[in-house]
Amino acid sequence: MPLPISQKHPKGLYILFFAEMWERFSYYGMRAILLLFLIDNVTGGMGMSAAEGAAIYGIYTASVYLLSLPGGWLADNILGQKKAIWYGGIVIMLGHIILAVPGGSALFFIGLTTVAIGTGLLKPNISSIVGELYPEGGARRDAAFSIFYMGINLGSFLGIAIVGYLGQRVSWHMGFGAAAVGMFLGLIVFHFGSARYLKGLGDVPPAKISTPETVAQSKTNSKLGYGLIALIIAFLVILQITGTIDMTTAQGLAKGAGVIIVVVSASYFLYILVAGGLTKVEQRRVLVLIILYLAAALFWAGYEQAGTSLQIFADRHTQRMLGGWEVPSSWFQNFQPAFVLIFAPVLASLWISLAAKGRNPSIPVKFAAGLILTGLSFFVMVAASGIAVKGDLVSPLFLTFTYFLQTIGELCLSPVGLSSYTKLAPKRYVSQLMGIWFVATSLGNLIAGLFAGGFDEENIMQMPALFNQVAIISTGFGLLLLIFWKKVKSWMGGVQ
Structure with a gap:
């Protein structure tokens, strides 16, 4: 604030x-x-x-x-x-x-x-x-x-x-x-x-400090990196040969990129858990970071629909006439930054007020709230798409309320996630784990693009089911995190 x-x-x-x-x-x-x-x-x-x-x-x-x-x-x-x-x-x-x-x-x-x-x-x-x-x-x-x-x-x-x-x-x-x-x-x-x-x-x-230990560690990391690259290439070749993924198409390339992101992230988390020289407390904190990584990827997969499925919905199925002028469909994406500018100070004040009373929600609870709000926003879109499949243009209020819920969810999750990674990461891995935090955003964006690819222009009847899928997954993971928030918080080792 x-x-x-x-x-x-x-x-x-x-x-x-x-x-x-x-x-x-x-x-x-x-x-x-x-x-x-x-x-x-x-x-x-x-x-x-x-x-x-x-x-x-x-x-x-x-x-x-x-x-x-x-x-x-x-x-x-x-x-x-x-x-x-x-x-x-x-x-x-x-x-x-x-x-x-x-x-x-x-x-x-x-x-x-x-x-x-x-x-x-x-x-x-x-x-x-x-x-x-x-x-x-x-x-x-x-x-x-x-x-x-x-x-x-x-x-x-x-x-x-x-x-x-x-x-x-x-x-x-x-x-x-x-x-x-x-x-x-x-x-x-x-x-x-x-x-x-x-x-x-x-x-x-920044100046680098070179010691025999750091040189040896660098060589080990290089060997592991080359091994991981070889493993990913071999895995992608197998997927292509077996027909699981066709990387000669844009959709196939996107899926291949998703495989790379998941394998790299999983391998890195596994490496620092097993061979990172962590204490028991640090290992539990890394487990929390893995949970937050998954939650963030799911959140951004929903939130970034603004430029994909929700953009298509705004362009083709939303009433955009204002008097005698048609509002550009891309302008609906502006609800997100506008709501952030309006409500970021409000949420910041709320967290400070609750902290002063000893009632500030924990990190997993805020993440759960972000996911649940995103899930609820897609339940709104399920209702909106139910109207669209009848051939009617939908009120812009549906998208407005959808973006409002998503933005409040973003303010619960995004700044908290950035801060929590700096707090929970073992000191010698802070920079690398901050990079992994951005990789979660990358994975979410990729999922958002692949999801929107499921929209068939010739079959709008599938829209409610597609939106319902995002709603259930986001809400379900959020509720699961809410149910086990005390356990997750106990793994944080006193970090608030």
């Missing part, structure tokens, strides 16, 4: 605020129209089926978070955070410029890949510099991240509104071009602002 105005923050925070705001403008703005462009076959889009377009959307959004792992490594070992942000921003802008050029599918995929690479380089490192501004930690640092989080959602709101309108009402490529302009403005802010207000922060990679 932001601190009173009297407790001032360094000006560097506001440089990072506006740089991140414009980067999120470009990311969420382009994301808002991405699936619509992929499935459009009338006004210059790619003309794909919903299944193929949603799979590509899922691969892209999952890749953004997966690439934050090598992006963080490059900053820590070669570039330093500041150069990683600068070069990442340039790559993102170039990617959007490529997307703005009508040039066929090959050029489009080059642009999409370029944006993903740049985002993976920029995203993890700009947040790290925010933390470096407050080496003392404490409430002032927490308040800084709250302010920074507002910048993310403000950029998202503006991007969806502007890029969404230009993409749907003027031309798809004009929308992609607007995203490039947004990133350009972010680069200007960062270049001139960082030179003055971020001196000495993130300029060079």
Whole structure:
């Protein structure tokens, strides 16, 4: 929760605020129209089926978070955070410029890949510099991240509104071009602002301490890494040969990516549990992190339907006339950042008030609440799709209430999850486990894309069953976590 105005923050925070705001403008703005462009076959889009377009959307959004792992490594070992942000921003802008050029599918995929690479380089490192501004930690640092989080959602709101309108009402490529302009403005802010207000922060990679033990550990980790890569490749080849997954299609590639994420995550958790030299207390805490990882992946699989199945529903089955003007369907995605901006201070105040009374819900209870609220939001969509299958356009209030429930769920789970991973992770594995937290988001995005691929344009009768599936799984896991929250809390070893 932001601190009173009297407790001032360094000006560097506001440089990072506006740089991140414009980067999120470009990311969420382009994301808002991405699936619509992929499935459009009338006004210059790619003309794909919903299944193929949603799979590509899922691969892209999952890749953004997966690439934050090598992006963080490059900053820590070669570039330093500041150069990683600068070069990442340039790559993102170039990617959007490529997307703005009508040039066929090959050029489009080059642009999409370029944006993903740049985002993976920029995203993890700009947040790290925010933390470096407050080496003392404490409430002032927490308040800084709250302010920074507002910048993310403000950029998202503006991007969806502007890029969404230009993409749907003027031309798809004009929308992609607007995203490039947004990133350009972010680069200007960062270049001139960082030179003055971020001196000495993130300029060079952190110094590495080399000892015989660290060198031996590095060699062991390299061997394990190569072995894991060989195992994944062999597993994927077997799945392809047996016909379990057809990776010559977009859907098959998405499923293959899902296999890689699951195998890597499971292998890493198993490695630190068995060979990580953990104490009994640390092992139990890692078990809690595994539970939170699964909960987060399920949550984001529902929440990220905003750009996939819920976007299709808004575009094809929702009443969007306001007077004589039709609201762009992409604008419905703006409910999420708008509700975050409105309710984040409310939830932050609530947690502080409950903590003062000794009644602040534990981490597993907040995670359970996030999942249950997401599940309830899809029960709302079950009702909405029941109306749509009759051939009627559905009131926009259904999607509005759906996004409201999901956003309150996000505020229960997302900031709490980020904090809990830093608290529960063994000290020597904090950075790596923070990367795994983002991998959970990546897996959720991928599942969201694969789920939306189940929408058959020729058979809208299956919509209620599909939404009901998400509702039951999310609510069920949330209730299970709620039932066993005391046991899970006991494994946390006193961490609040």
